Structure formats: C-alpha cells, structure tokens
Amino acid sequence: MENRLNVPTMAEMMAKGETPDILFWVGCSGSFDDRAKKITKAVVKILNACNVKFAVLGTEESCNGDPAKRAGNEFTFQMQAMMNIQVLNGYEVKRIVTACPHCFNTLKNEYPELGGNYEVIHHTQLIQDLINTGKLGLEGGGTFKGKKITFHDPCYLGRGNDIYEAPRFLVEKLDAELVEMKRCKTNGLCCGAGGAQMFKEAEPGNKEVNVERTEDALETQATIIATGCPFCNTMMTDGVKNFNKEGEIQVLDVAELIATAADL
Amino acid sequence: MVSIILFALLAVLGIGFFTWNILKVRQNILFGRDVNRSDNKAERWRVMMLVALGQKKMFTRPIPAILHLFIYVAFVITQIELIEIFVDGLSGHHRIFRESLGGFYTFIISFIETLSVLALVATVIFLTRRNILHIARFKKIEMKGFPTRDANTILVMEIILVTCIFTMNGADEALYLQGASHASEASGSFGFLFSSWLGQSVFSGFDAETLHTLERIGWWGHIFMVFAFLNYLPYSKHFHILLAFPNTYYSNLEKKGKFTNMASVTAEVQLMLDPNADPYAAPPVDAEPQRFGAKDVTDLTWKNLLDAYTCTECGRCTAACPANQTGKLLSPRKIMMDTRDRLMEYGDNYRKHGKDYQDGKSLIGDYIKEEEVWACTSCNACVQECPVNIDPLAIIVDLRRYLVMEESKMPVELTGMLTNIENNGAPWQFSPADRLNWKDEN
Numbered sequence: 001m002e003n004r005l006n007v008p009t010m011a012e013m014m015a016k017g018e019t020p021d022i023l024f025w026v027g028c029s030g031s032f033d034d035r036a037k038k039i040t041k042a043v044v045k046i047l048n049a050c051n052v053k054f055a056v057l058g059t060e061e062s063c064n065g066d067p068a069k070r071a072g073n074e075f076t077f078q079m080q081a082m083m084n085i086q087v088l089n090g091y092e093v094k095r096i097v098t099a100c101p102h103c104f105n106t107l108k109n110e111y112p113e114l115g116g117n118y119e120v121i122h123h124t125q126l127i128q129d130l131i132n133t134g135k136l137g138l139e140g141g142g143t144f145k146g147k148k149i150t151f152h153d154p155c156y157l158g159r160g161n162d163i164y165e166a167p168r169f170l171v172e173k174l175d176a177e178l179v180e181m182k183r184c185k186t187n188g189l190c191c192g193a194g195g196a197q198m199f200k201e202a203e204p205g206n207k208e209v210n211v212e213r214t215e216d217a218l219e220t221q222a223t224i225i226a227t228g229c230p231f232c233n234t235m236m237t238d239g240v241k242n243f244n245k246e247g248e249i250q251v252l253d254v255a256e257l258i259a260t261a262a263d264l
Numbered sequence: 265m266v267s268i269i270l271f272a273l274l275a276v277l278g279i280g281f282f283t284w285n286i287l288k289v290r291q292n293i294l295f296g297r298d299v300n301r302s303d304n305k306a307e308r309w310r311v312m313m314l315v316a317l318g319q320k321k322m323f324t325r326p327i328p329a330i331l332h333l334f335i336y337v338a339f340v341i342t343q344i345e346l347i348e349i350f351v352d353g354l355s356g357h358h359r360i361f362r363e364s365l366g367g368f369y370t371f372i373i374s375f376i377e378t379l380s381v382l383a384l385v386a387t388v389i390f391l392t393r394r395n396i397l398h399i400a401r402f403k404k405i406e407m408k409g410f411p412t413r414d415a416n417t418i419l420v421m422e423i424i425l426v427t428c429i430f431t432m433n434g435a436d437e438a439l440y441l442q443g444a445s446h447a448s449e450a451s452g453s454f455g456f457l458f459s460s461w462l463g464q465s466v467f468s469g470f471d472a473e474t475l476h477t478l479e480r481i482g483w484w485g486h487i488f489m490v491f492a493f494l495n496y497l498p499y500s501k502h503f504h505i506l507l508a509f510p511n512t513y514y515s516n517l518e519k520k521g522k523f524t525n526m527a528s529v530t531a532e533v534q535l536m537l538d539p540n541a542d543p544y545a546a547p548p549v550d551a552e553p554q555r556f557g558a559k560d561v562t563d564l565t566w567k568n569l570l571d572a573y574t575c576t577e578c579g580r581c582t583a584a585c586p587a588n589q590t591g592k593l594l595s596p597r598k599i600m601m602d603t604r605d606r607l608m609e610y611g612d613n614y615r616k617h618g619k620d621y622q623d624g625k626s627l628i629g630d631y632i633k634e635e636e637v638w639a640c641t642s643c644n645a646c647v648q649e650c651p652v653n654i655d656p657l658a659i660i661v662d663l664r665r666y667l668v669m670e671e672s673k674m675p676v677e678l679t680g681m682l683t684n685i686e687n688n689g690a691p692w693q694f695s696p697a698d699r700l701n702w703k704d705e706n
Contacts, residue, residue: 007703028690030702037702058700062689070642071678072557072664074526076685078533086537109522114530155643160521186648187324190586195642199681199691203639206591213586 005044009058010091020055022126023088025098025107028063029230035237036230042259043099043123049264050135054097060087066102069110071196078114081106085116099123099255101156101229102194108161122157124166124228124254131173138261144174149257150181150222152213152236153188154229167228167254174261176224181216189213191227191235198231214239218249225251271353271487278491285498289573292611296566297554301514311653312513321651331386335422338376338383339505342429345376349487358446359436362454374457377433381458384426391419401579404588406598411501411577418502425489430462432482435475437463444472504576508652511574514567515653520644523661528554557665560626561607564662571654572604581646581656587639594639596646596656602631603659628663637663638675 013020024047030040047054065080088096096118098104108120130136149171157163164185171178183189192202192209202208214236217225225240227233230253237251301308314320319336322329351360362369394402394415402412436445437459443451453460467475497503504511535541558564581596582588588595606627613621628634640660647655667673681691689696 005703007700009700026699026702028692028694031699032690032692032694037705040702056700059697061699062696063685063691065685067691068682068685069523070661070664071674071682072661072666072668073682074529074556074665075533075669076682078525078529079536080685080689082533082537105519105521109519110525113525155641155645156521159644159648161519187584187645189589190641190643190645192586192641195640196678196681197641200638200675200677202590203587203592203594203635205587205639207589209586209590209641212590 005041006048007044008055010055010060010093011058013055014091018053019092021053022095022097023091023093024054024056025064025096025100025103026056026061027098027100027103027230030099031061033230033234035233039099039230039233039253039255042253042255042264043097045259045264046127046130046136046255046262049262050130052130052135057087057091062087064103064106066106067196067199069106070194071199081111081114081116085111085114088116088118093118095119095121097121097123097126099228099230099253101154101160102231105156105160122161122163122166122228124157124170125163127255127258128166128169131170136258136262138173138258142175143261144176144224144257147174147176147224148179148220148222149174149176149224149226150179150217150220151184151226151228151254152181152191152217152232153185154227154232155188155190155194157228158188159186167226170254170258171226174257179220179222181220183216189216191229191232191239193231193235198234208239208242210235210239211242214243218243218245223249224257225249226254226257227251228254265356268354268356274487274491275350275353278494282491282494282498285495288611288615289498289503291615292607293566293569293573295562295607295610295614296564296569297562299565299567301567304517307517308513308515311515311517312509315515315651315653316508316512319651321649321653324649331389334379334382334386335390336505338379341376341379344372345429346487346490349483353487362447370455373433373454373459377429377456377458380426380429384423387419387422387426391416394419401583404579404582404595404597406595406601407577407579411601414500414502415577417496418500421489421493421496425486425493428482428485428489430459430482432479432486433459434462434467435470435479435482438467438470439472439475439479441468442472442475444475501575501577504574504652507570507574511570512653514570516567516655516658520647524658526556526665528556555666556669557667558659558662559628559666559670561603561610563666564603564627564659568603568655568659568662569607571656571659572600572607574652575600575604575654576652577601578651580649580651581654584645584649586641586643586645592635592639593633594636596660599632599636599656599659600654603627606631628666632663634667634673637667 024043026040029036062084063080064084065077068080069077096107098107101122104120104122107118127136151167151171153164168178189212190209191213217236225236227236233251233253240246240249240251319329319333322332348359348361352358393399433456436447437454439445440448440452440454441463497506555563561569577597579597585594585596613623637660642657644657647657684691684693688694
C-alpha cells in the first residue's frame with residue numbers, strides 16, 4: 001500500500017484535545033473478518049481522501065449486541081449496549097457512521113432508549129453526502145464504465161430502515177449500468193445471514209438462502225454484485241462460489257466500488 | 265305480523281350471539297401483556313386510512329387487489345341496503361325508501377347491483393384460483409383441513425348472498441311488471457341496472473304467487489346470510505374484514521429494524537452496572553415476576569394477539585419468507601394461526617375451568633416447534649408483505665427470548681457466539697486487543 005491509512009482513535013484525539021466530526025464504528029466484522037477488513041479500509045480511504053475528521057474507538061469498541069439480541073439473549077445485548085453507550089457518551093460522540101447495517105440499526109434505533117442518542121448514518125449515506133457536497137470526485141472513474149452491477153439490499157438497511165436510494169445513487173455514479181434483481185428494494189430477498197443465522201448452521205431445508213439469492217443475482221447477468229453489509233458480502237461471495245462463478249463475478253461493497261473508481 | 269316477530273327474533277339472536285363472541289375475542293386479546301400504542305394518533309389514523317380502508321399494501325399485486333376491491337367495496341356498499349332491509353323487516357313495509365328517494369334510490373340499488381356482479385365475478389375467480397390453479401401459498405401444510413374449507417365456505421357464502429340479492433330484486437321486478445309488487449300499486453319497472461333485465465328474462469315466466477315466494481326467499485335468504493356471515497366471522501380467518509381497522513390503527517410505527525428493548529432486562533442490567541445499586545433491595549410489593557420472552561400466548565402483547573385474530577391466512581408472508589422458500593419448517597402464517605388457535609384454546613379453558621387452570625400446553629412446543637423459531641433470519645419480509653400490518657417477527661423474537669433466557673435452549677453454535685460476545689466483545693473468538701490490527705495489515 002502506497003499511502004498509509006490515517007486512522008486516529010478517540011483516545012488519541014482526546015489526548016490532543018481534538019474532537020472528531022464523526023465516529024467511524026467499525027464493527028466486529030469490519031475489524032476481524034479478512035474480507036470485511038477490506039471494506040473498512042475502503043471506507044477509511046474515502047474518509048482520508050475527503051479529509052473527514054473522524055476517529056475510531058479501536059480497542060474500546062465492542063460488539064453492538066445485534067446478534068445476541070436477534071438470538072433472543074436480551075441480557076447480553078443490553079450489557080453490550082450499556083457498556084458501549086458509556087464509552088460513546090464518555091467521548092461525547094454526536095455522529096456515528098458505520099459500514100454495517102446491523103451496527104447501524106442497533107445504534108440508531110435500539111440504543112436511544114438505553115441512553116445512547118446519536119445521529120447514526122450508514123456509510124453509503126455519508127459517501128453520497130461527500131459526493132453531493134463536492135468533497136469526493138470520481139474523475140478517476142471509468143473503471144466500471146458500462147459494467148453491469150446489481151445491488152443486493154441488506155435487510156437491516158432496506159426494509160429495516162427504509163434506505164434504498166443511497167447505495168443505488170453511488171452505483172449510478174460509477175457510470176455503470178445498475179440492473180435490478182427481480183426481488184429488490186422492499187421485496188428484496190434476505191442473504192440468509194440475519195437474525196444470528198450467520199453464526200449457526202441453517203435449519204433443515206432443501207436449499208441455502210444465499211444460493212437462492214445468488215440465483216436472483218446471476219439472472220441479471222451482472223458481473224458485479226454490490227452490497228452494503230459485510231454479512232451479505234460473505235453470503236453472496238459463498239453463493240457465487242457455489243455456482244463456480246468466482247472468476248466472472250465479483251462481490252464488492254459499494255464503498256470498495258467508490259474507492260476504486262476514485263483511484264484511492 | 266309473524267314475519268316482523270320472526271325478523272326481530274333473527275336480528276336479536278344474530279346480533280346477540282355476535283356480541284357474545286366479540287366479547288370473548290376481546291377478553292382473549294386482553295390476556296396479552298400491555299404495550300402502549302396510544303401515541304401519535306394522527307399518524308395512526310393515516311396508516312389505518314391508507315392500509316385498511318385504502319388497501320394500499322394489497323396493490324403490490326394489482327390483479328388480486330382489484331378483485332379483492334370488488335368484494336370489499338360491494339361488502340361495504342351493500343350495508344346501505346341493509347338499512348332498508350332492517351327498517352322494512354321491523355316495520356312490515358316493502359322498499360320503504362323508494363318513494364322518498366326516487367331516482368337516487370334507483371341509482372343506489374343499481375350501484376349495489378353493479379358491485380354485486382363484480383363481486384360475484386371476483387368470487388368465482390377466487391374459488392377457481394384456490395381450487396383449480398396451483399398456487400403454492402394456498403397449498404402449504406398449515407392450510408390442510410379447516411383453513412382451506414374456511415376459505416371456500418366464505419366464498420360460497422358470498423355467492424349465495426349475491427344470488428339472494430338478485431333473486432329478490434329480479435322477482436320483485438317481474439312482479440312490478442305484472443303490477444303485483446308490494447312496493448307499488450302501479451305496474452312498471454324499477455329500472456335497476458341488472459335486475460330489470462333479470463325480471464324481464466329469467467323471472468318473466470312465473471306467476472305472481474311463485475314470484476312472491478321467490479322474492480321472499482331472496483329477501484330472507486339475504487338477511488339470513490348476513491347474520492350467518494356475521495356470526496361465522498369470529499370462527500373464521502375472515503375476521504380481518506373488521507379487525508383490519510383496529511389492527512392497522514395500532515400498527516408498529518417504529519422502523520421495522522428496531523426490536524423492543526425489554527424493560528425488565530434493562531432494570532437488571534442497570535443493577536449489574538451501577539456500583540451504587542443495592543442488590544438486596546426488595547422488589548416493589550406489587551411486582552409480579554414476569555417471564556422473559558414468551559412461552560405461551562399470555563406472554564405476548566395484546567397487539568400480537570390482535571394480529572393473530574386479524575390474520576386472513578393469505579400467506580403472502582410465507583411466500584416471501586426466505587426460510588420457507590428454501591424448504592425450512594418456518595411459515596410466518598403458521599406462527600399467526602398457531603397463536604390464534606392456542607389463544608382460543610387458552611380462553612375457552614379460562615372461561616370453563618377458571619383463572620388458575622393449566623392444561624400443561626404452551627404455544628412453544630405444543631404448537632410452534634423450536635426448529636421453526638430458529639429458522640428465521642429476521643429479514644422483515646413477512647412484516648413488509650402483510651396487507652394488514654401483522655408482525656409475525658415480534659412473536660418469533662419473543663419465543664426465542666423465552667427459549668434462550670428461561671430455558672437456555674438454543675442451537676449449540678449460538679451458545680458459542682454468545683459466550684464470545686460476553687468474553688471478548690465479538691461474536692467470534694478474537695481478542696479485543698486485536699480490534700485495530702486491520703489498520704496496519706496489508
């Protein structure tokens with residue numbers, strides 16, 4: 001990597017007496033999963049390129065509690081939530097961006113009642129804003145010109161929070177051809193990972209959900225499947241491998257597409 | 265005079281029995297836990313107007329939506345005619361509003377007749393679709409037996425009802441042409457859009473006596489079917505025609521992704537995290553120990569239970585469910601049907617044997633299998649699809665909460681995931697100290 005990433009932590013910022021404009025909540029997947037780390041880095045590259053004054057919690061971050069809550073363990077969820085809220089409130093965090101719709105949903109919707117009130121946005125919304133305000137140009141583009149890209153709606157971004165347009169806005173900015181799957185937006189089919197399914201084997205059935213969803217994507221003839229969720233990314237990547245199409249079809253996060261197109 | 269008494273008796277019985285059943289349903293629903301849905305009244309009215317009255321969510325599938333609209337509008341508008349039937353029935357008059365309303369009366373009845381024809385067409389198509397075409401969502405296992413018969417019963421009742429209306433109006437038209445209608449001394453045509461044609465064709469060959477009998481059969485048949493229909497509702501999936509309104513009014517207005525935060529857990533967690541809390545403090549005297557999550561219907565909220573009664577078993581939730589589509593046992597519709605069936609059983613036991621009676625059964629285990637509950641991806645497709653804003657996901661989550669927090673029963677991998685979160689703050693076994701390592705990796 002030519003340019004080292006500039007990733008200040010909240011603790012470092014505070015020691016310097018500075019306050020970031022926004023906290024980047026990386027999430028467990030973005031921190032530990034090898035594939036998702038690339039998405040995290042793409043987000044950071046964009047933030048760095050736009051000179052966004054941000055910080056991460058680093059080792060002070062902990063699971064937001066979504067998988068525990070969805071698995072039915074409200075105790076573990078609320079323990080996590082309240083500990084995270086103590087940290088976030090301790091740093092007087094006002095705005096949070098995250099590249100994971102599960103972190104996004106939990107922080108945005110479920111933390112307020114427990115004492116954590118923040119403006120929480122998904123990374124696709126932030127990037128849309130950076131483009132709209134002229135901070136991020138895509139002059140280096142052309143990489144994806146004319147390519148067929150389909151967008152898989154993450155449930156917790158789409159149906160869960162009614163955000164359908166921000167990621168599509170970004171795909172269209174690539175000068176690519178956005179092709180919709182037969183089931184998209186409110187009708188989008190789950191990738192199969194939500195509700196803590198990511199962490200367990202599926203119940204007995206006749207098919208895996210991610211295979212069913214990958215079929216939708218293959219039907220579009222797209223060469224790139226774009227997502228906005230690290231778990232969807234994993235599921236769709238596995239789905240593509242299931243059809244031995246990994247040579248022809250890439251599964252990429254919208255942030256990765258933008259970072260590549262902007263030559264970051 | 266005899267017919268007035270008969271009519272009054274029928275009306276009292278019909279309305280009385282229905283009221284008795286409604287009170288039972290109300291009692292059953294109120295067995296549920298409390299949840300506050302009294303906020304934001306303006307928005308609630310708006311949602312009800314759009315979703316229940318305006319059928320907004322039906323129109324994601326335009327063809328069934330239009331056919332359904334025919335039946336729905338016919339049902340609503342026919343109620344106007346019922347006013348006259350009631351007044352006639354109790355006063356011994358015949359078509360009491362005809363003289364005073366004049367041309368407007370002709371218009372109203374013609375309008376009702378038009379809608380009745382459209383409803384008849386829709387009903388026949390729906391019967392065909394359910395019984396001849398192969399539509400997967402109507403053939404799922406939970407539809408075996410009564411649910412399928414129930415759907416057909418309602419449609420057949422609809423056909424009988426419409427037939428009665430046209431027998432009544434057609435025979436009366438033929439009588440009027442002969443100058444023998446009770447509606448008028450003179451002879452002529454009522455000028456109703458469809459029955460004036462029926463009177464001249466189908467019913468023209470009968471003598472006055474037969475026509476009077478046919479007209480009465482139609483009239484009595486109509487009102488009898490109305491009461492039969494009304495009283496069948498509480499036993500049927502068809503209850504949605506009434507409950508869709510309160511059910512959409514009390515919709516969850518939050519983002520679908522937001523799950524409830526259990527207040528009972530918040531209290532405990534605060535106690536754990538607050539160094540100044542007194543762990544030996546006596547709980548408030550009136551505090552009833554509450555189960556975590558839902559084992560039985562009484563652990564659900566009244567809105568979950570209202571949802572269950574409102575479900576008309578259309579199966580759009582199940583058709584959209586990723587688990588169901590990939591052959592798993594979970595069907596959101598079955599969750600709702602099981603909840604309703606168990607609630608009816610629980611309510612009957614309560615009324616028969618008293619408050620403390622236990623039949624040893626519960627919603628989870630006896631009705632819903634754990635395997636169903638664990639197949640859910642919480643994707644909200646079922647919630648999105650439901651034309652009357654039912655939330656099967658809320659019930660599934662509460663069942664999981666019971667299994668995990670009260671019984672420690674869950675797929676073994678989830679135990680590991682939860683332990684990881686508790687020990688190292690991530691669902692996988694990584695050290696929290698390594699959380700920022702990605703920054704310097706290539």
